[in-house]
Amino acid sequence: MSDKALAVRGVVFNWLGRGCAIIITFFLTPYLVSKLGDESYGLWSMVMAFTSYYAMADMGLRGAGVKYIAQFHAIQDYESVNKVYVTSMVVYSAVAAVVLVLVGIATYAFPFIVDIGDHSISNIRWVILLTGATMATRMLAQVYGAALTALQRHDVSNAIAVSMQLLQAASVVAALLLGYGLVGMAVATFAVTLSGQLLRACFSNVFLPELNFSLRYFDRDTLKMVFRFGGVNVMANAAARVLVYSGGLIVGVICGPAVVLFYSIPEAITQKTAQLGSAITQVIDPLASQLNAQKNKAAMLELMVLPPRLLAVSSLSLAIFFIVYGRLFIEYWMNEQYVAQMYPVLCVLTVARALKMSSGGVRAVLRSTANLRVIAIAAGVEIVVTLVIGVLGVWLYGPIGMAYAVLTTQLLVAVILLPVWTCTALEMPKMQYFLNIWPPSLLALLPPLAVALVIEHFWTPGRILDLAVICGLILISAGGSAFYICLPTHRRSDIITSLTAWRSVKSA
Template identity: 20%
Template sequence: MNSSQQIKLGAIISYIAIVFNIIVGFLYTPWMIKQIGKSDYGLYILVTAFLSYFVMDFGLGQTIARFLSKYKANNEPEKINQMLGLTSKFYLLINGLILITLIVVYFFIENIFIELSPVEIEKFKIVYLIAGGFSLISFPFMPLDGVLIAYERFVLLKLCDIISKVGIVILMIIALLLGYKLYALVAINAAIGILIIGIKFFYLSKKTPIKIDFGFKSKKLLGELVKFSFWVSIIGIAQRLLINIAPFILGIVSGTEQIAIFSIGIIIEGYTWTLAHALNGLFLPKVSQLDTQKNNLHEITNLMIRVGRIQLIVMGLLMIGLVVLGQEFVVLWMGSGFSESYYVILLLILPGFITLTQEIAYTYLFVINELRYRAVIFVGASILSVIISFILAPHYGAMGCAIGIFSGTMLCHVIGMNFIYWKKIKLEIPRFFKECYYSLIGAFVLTLSVGFLLNYFLPAETLIRFSCKVVLLSLFYIISVWFTGLRADEKELFKSVLLKLAAKFKNK
């Protein structure tokens, strides 16, 4: 396939994977929590969030993708092999340091999570060992995604996502029905992760000309990699401090039940983020090409508007639906014990109404190597979030952490980053907001109004009635966006997609 076909098919597979993940997640998650218990689920979330601080690729994955794209465009295969050899050895060195760190931390778990009971501490240690072992195995293979992106193998990348999601759900259902609980959840996630690594590695070794040169040494290239990845690494750490640290804070000051309540917000925020980033990485080559052209900032803003509007249209229904129907949904889905999760969800997702439409702007920062701006903003947001969370969480639990995250995100990610995009990077941000949001606001307000009226006249006490409300609200949203929000070219785009799908279905 050529690049355009890879992007289109990769995007379609991404959305299929997302829809599957959301539907199965909504059906599977409450059943799974019921099977293993609220406390054990809180422990699982705590372990995965805790380990994420020790096992990250320090920005090297994205850095590798950037360098490989450049070498591939210049037809320099020997440099690709040399760089992969150099980075492979660097990853192994970091992996050794992570191993030492995880061993030391293991002996201080009781002193870190003082709110956990002795039984929960013992379970935490076992899960920590399983998940930590998988993390150490998988860490050296983190660059695989960057290599696949550089070689524009988007279809395989997205197919692996589907295989992973389907495999985990099927095996977990079997394990839980057989009576296995928390430890099976962690072990199955690890086993599927190793399988996916094997698939990607085998594909790259057979379908690409890569021959890793482990003997290559270059202090200059290593310095360039470290210098470029430094700011990406800072961003990665700050992102984890923003949301993933919340279970860690709650584990210290509140306990596992509040972690479980907060985790529902993480799940929904994760679905929203995944939906918006289904096209993530697919436009890196395109933005790189635009950067070399005349009047590039205007053209990049145009691409930012086109992609941003598609993301906004897709996400608009999800966000409006969560605002209007979210509380009923959480109670019907998870039970009244998780009703507080609704407010956590709102505080986590609402800033994404702006931030999740600006992926092209972030990609451009990456292309021009100006990530320091985003890194500083992210660090500021994370520090503010952690301070507010530690102040509020002892009294308000999960809500306290959510308020901290919302405050940091709005002040830094929304206001701060858009100031950077506009004044420092010189993207046409006022035009972006005008052309991306203006024509769609009316449809959003109308849909919100209809949603609140549905809530008032048709309170949902059963899943059937709730489903009817979802269908009615979705139909109204689609109609109002189509007639009041979409541009002519966007209507043609959606029509062409629907016609192609209809033709394929008819042929079958």
């Protein structure tokens, strides 16, 4: 199958995977809140956010694995593929051991940092220990996930992810029904994660049989290469985790665990919906590495323009839906009592996420061309601005202050600084870049905006299913306008050809 067909198929399967994750979150979150209560749910969110920072200890090796496995596989240099694979595995094993030590420290310290209310200190420590062990397990299998992504086997990767999400949701519900509480949820999460990582290991060896775990492939030059790339990924990952997880922690520490859900639930909604856009960026990274290895500069420059257009239209269309129908969505999904505090946070965060997604193609091109300094500086600015404004904002205004901190950061970094710095690094005209991205994207947003406003005028949805239909209509109109406005004629033909060829293969 051609690279174009694989890319198109990858986006489709990534959308399916992200869509299933959104549906699972949609049904599971209200159940967890009602079963646990506001304070316990907020505490669970804080523990998950707290332990998620262990993932920064991977030193960016997963991103390096995707880049270099895709790059060396494109030129059939399997010696180098195995060097990347084995070197990464050795490092991940050492990192997992370090994470377990950090877990031990966090297990002891967390109850003294956060007010855990009437919860048992012993139970909370078990929850932290198990979630930390879950993170260590994910690290040990990161290279297998990187291999599947590098090979653009997004179908298999998403099939595993969806299966594990369904199993985890069922296990969490069972744990709560049996009365095991937060500890039972943590045990279920660990067991399902372990199963998923074993499946990824098996399938990566099936699709890349050249993988050979022999210590003779451990290579110091390869170690330096992946660390050079991975070091920048650490900054980028740190910035991403600060944006995703620091908000709940800051709100919890300053305002208390019971207030966390007013930020963490809108954050979870925008994070899941933003993953629909990441279905495109996940395909761009290995594709950009392959094109760079093949010295295809024209296609690389196209990646600077087309994906940001599509990402901006898709993510801003979701922002339109939440701004127009967010109040009803929260009321029907959660409860009317949550609307007043959650809706403003949801509106601000959904726009912030959309702005960040619009820079996805730029980041992919920078990673593939090893322009790492730009990514590192942008990530550093994201971390500093988000934390400084976030702490001050939460202190003064509560959860909405954290949302405005994230929005301010993305306006500064994703919309202005990162594109300007990228154009400078790649010697591209800055004004030409902005004119290539935003006028077509904003024009393509007019149909979904019109659909949202017309429906609002003529139809008042009375249940959550009605809102799902409206959201679908908005996204369909956005997809159609993006297809005809944001893509040149030859790319529209490529997509149609790829989908037609794929359907023919499936029929045969």
